[in-house]
Amino acid sequence: MIKAKIDKKLELKFRELAMRRYGYSKGAISRAVEDAILKWISLVEKEQISFEGDPIEAIKGILSDVKFES
Template identity: 50%
Template sequence: MGSIKVYIPDELEKKFREAAMRLYGYRRGSLSIASENAFSMWLSQVSDVLDIAESIEDPVEAIYGMLSHVKKSGVELQHEVREIRAKKIH
């Protein structure tokens, strides 16, 4: 069995420990079970995304035509984005 040492924020560690103990009981191995489940769920999600990303041969071809419904030109969109960002800053 392997081991991994990770560093996470204190608040996240506290919440994880509390949830693991409440779910799996206040006994030895609760954190390991919760960690294994968390790693497995994360890997299944990431694996799906990576499979999709790796299946795309040409990223430009993959997104070609996605903005065909937009009636503004690229320059108009750039100006609009600049205005939106300026409003967020102020």
């Protein structure tokens, strides 16, 4: 389950459009949210993610404050 706080006007517009598209029955909002998330995931996955530099050094930097004990 995902819970999120969004702008009230955005929520009302989303609910209105979701019910128009999926009907005024139970589950319309859930279907619209799933559809929106799937579209967002598809869009983001298509974006080219690039990383410059040595990934090992980046990981070392991220973990520099972590204390390791054996």
